Amino acid sequence: MSILVIAEHDNISLKAETLKTVNAAQKIGGDITLLVTGFNCQNVVDAASKVNGVSKVLVADNAAYEHQLAENVSLLVTELAGDFEHILATALTTGKNFMPRVAALLDVAQISDIIDVESSDTFVRPIYAGNAIATVQSLDNKKVITVRTTGFDAVATDGNAEIINLDTVTDAGISSHVSDELTVSERPDLGAASVVISGGRGMQNGDNFKLLDGIADKLGAAIGASRAAVDAGFVPNDMQVGQTGKIVAPDLYIAVGISGAIQHLAGMKDSKVIVAINKDPEAPIFQVADYGIVADLFDALPELESKL
């Protein structure tokens, strides 16, 4: 069997999540090809060629793919699909955008957000915001799958895959990129950080999120937020951890002023160790926390920072 994995990147670096998606491909079993679609993305291609378990890296380096427009990327993947039984992408916003388009063009179902592989056609995925776990069998001859990376470990990066440049350019010509407003941060990505500290409605305003900075600096942590904090306009959407935001599973997750709504828990409950800081002893977050402290966050955060 042969498997195509579509690399997740920003034209500059290969996202760590791709290494986990390749692990999912290894669990399915077969010859793994990595596809890099982008523009001026040589660094990504170099990194991709070192991913363990990958035999070939296909490269489509063209302006048409610079912004990963689903209309263009899906046409390319569909064109390449003939050689593969499985097509995998990471279940981040890019993969979620173009993969169902690929599936429909191939006239097959998509299995979204798998967290485990039972066999080459049977996969495990959360439904109902993670309140139930479904085991699903694909009846199609081609499987189009997105991978939730919290379910898989990263593969190593000491491989040496063959790099093949593709000539085909698929530009649907029906959409164009206008602008990006990307959050610039020195901190690690939420999805890749081993420590995440998140603030909720209890933070009261956006300024108070600065209280998390010192702790995040000391722990090398990414900073996240609950939906309530994002909806209230405290912080931008890309910080949201939860069912419809980012799904994270770091070694340490610190929830500050977060009550623990179902949809937030769905985004972080697979973290190894969870710490909750909340002044309400009845907050549901304490039911999933390994260590809870009932305290006013405005007292607890400066003290925690000073003692780390």
Added chain:
Amino acid sequence: MKVLVPIKRVIDYNVKVRVKPDHSNVDLANTKMAINPFCEIAVEEAVRLKEAGVATEIIAISIGDKSCQEQLRTALALGADRAIQIDTDESLDALNIAKLLQKVVEEEQPQLVILGKQSIDSDNNQTGQMLAALTGMPQGTFASVVKVDGDKVNVTREVDGGLQTVALNLPAIVTTDLRLNEPRYASLPNIMKAKRKPLVVKPAADFGLNLTARTKLLKVTPPAERQAGIVVESIDELVEKLKNEAKVIS
């Protein structure tokens, strides 16, 4: 311009779902059902486009048995002009839903189709993108701003790194994210009026499509329960536990 809004009947988001003891599926018997929250945002966006003079007609559509007429009436009460129920007792895959919607798009010729980005039951996040592929339309998924501008629509999308704005040729598909708008509540007079708005029922079998299931649900289990831990008394104790017991900081 005509706007089509496909909506889904799902478990009310406040209700905690239970898995059946035989692990065949979740138990939805006697459960409170509602319009999927992302679909509600889609209806609201269409209504705002109509109020802004951009949209001229809003058609709500749902695929399911007779019970989904309840959610179509909700959409009508929120401001949709007419509704279509595609009648089926089957629980269809997203691809088959998209194929049925494609037929309706061919018939109705909307300039814009607005859908929720995902339903809170199956959590697939597929239907809008699949419909876009089948109709050959561009897609603006996870939208937080939608602006129609002549023969294009600009969609600002919530992406991992922040926000991305794309320009799409019309007709186009938009899927909604949480912060696109805050849906209104239907007023009592509008709920009454909605009862008289047209709702057409079309059997799924009449579309001449092969709607065979492409996936098989083998089992549904409850997630591993996380055990509640301990409440520590002080920050000192917390730091000590994280260092020496959990060993996640040094």
